[in-house]
Structure formats: structure tokens, C-alpha cells
Amino acid sequence: MKRLLTTILICVSLIGVSAQDNPTEKQDPKTLEVINRTRIALISEKLKLTPEQAEKFWPIYREFTEHRMELRKQLREAERTQDPAKPKPERDQELIKLALQLKQQNVDLEKNYSERLLKVISAQQLLTLPKAEEEFRRMLLQRLQEREDLREMRRENRENLRQKLEQRTREKNN
Numbered sequence: 001m002k003r004l005l006t007t008i009l010i011c012v013s014l015i016g017v018s019a020q021d022n023p024t025e026k027q028d029p030k031t032l033e034v035i036n037r038t039r040i041a042l043i044s045e046k047l048k049l050t051p052e053q054a055e056k057f058w059p060i061y062r063e064f065t066e067h068r069m070e071l072r073k074q075l076r077e078a079e080r081t082q083d084p085a086k087p088k089p090e091r092d093q094e095l096i097k098l099a100l101q102l103k104q105q106n107v108d109l110e111k112n113y114s115e116r117l118l119k120v121i122s123a124q125q126l127l128t129l130p131k132a133e134e135e136f137r138r139m140l141l142q143r144l145q146e147r148e149d150l151r152e153m154r155r156e157n158r159e160n161l162r163q164k165l166e167q168r169t170r171e172k173n174n
Helices: 002-018 029-047 051-080 088-117 123-173
Strands: none
Touching (some): 029 123, 051 088
16 A cells, blocks of 8 residues: 555656646656656555456446547537637527537446446445546646646746845946
8 A cells, every 4th residue: 555655655746857848748658648647656556456357347447438538529629619700698698508508418428337347346436436537637637736836946046046146246336
């Protein structure tokens, strides 16, 4: 247990080291791999998957998350490509309608994959899955926030150092 948690913490630490500064750019494949391994370790540990369960669970779960991400991508794409020639209320109505359709598709997707997953894991494990996913998201966001805080501290330190050097230079010249 301690070894698993240590591995997770090391992997999450590596995320900060390898992640790119611009979140809109494509992530480094190595970073994505570290994130994925960390997610697998955390969820497997929280669900207490047996090796046999894990072997059957992860292909189904990966397929499910890919479909879920595709639905989210469709909504982001629709938001990004709205027709500016249409009046804003009309665009908003279309976006709301699409968002509701995608939410319904997401519910249908969850029903379908829940049925498939229940053939592999117990109902209790399935109920634990959203909690494990949320815990992973919180951990990842916390790590990203810590990385951003550290970056800000470094910027401030550089600025303070620059100001001190300028002040010393002015004092020498006077």
C-alpha cells in the first residue's frame, strides 16, 4: 500500500516536471503516459481490483472514457465554432439544446458501460468508481496548482533579484 502511494506521488510529481507551460498545446506523450499510469494505479487501488478484474475492466473503462471525452469534445467544438452571424440568443439556444442532447448521450453511455462493467466488477466497486475518478482529478488539479504556485514564486524571486541588482548598480554609479 505504501509503495503504491509512493509510486503515485512520484508519478504525479513527474507530471509537474514534464507538463508543458501552455495548456492549450498538445501534451507531451510522456506526460500523458505518466498521468494515465497514475490514474490506473489510483483507480485500481481504490476499487481493489483483482488482477483478473483489472485485465477485463481496463479495456472497457478505456473505451468508455474515450466515448465520454468525445462527447465533451463535441460540445467544446460547438462552442468554438458558433456562427457569429446568428443573433446571440439563437446561438445560446442552439448550444443549450446540443448540451442537453450530449448530456443525454452521456447518461445512455453510462448506462451501457455500467451494465458491461457489472459483468466484471461488483456493484460496490462500480459505485466507488466515480469517487475514485474525482479523487484522481482533485489530486491532479492540486498538483497543477502547486506547480503554478511554484512558477509564480520563481517569477517573483527573479523580479526581486533583478530589482536588487538594479539598485546596486545605481548605488555604484552614484
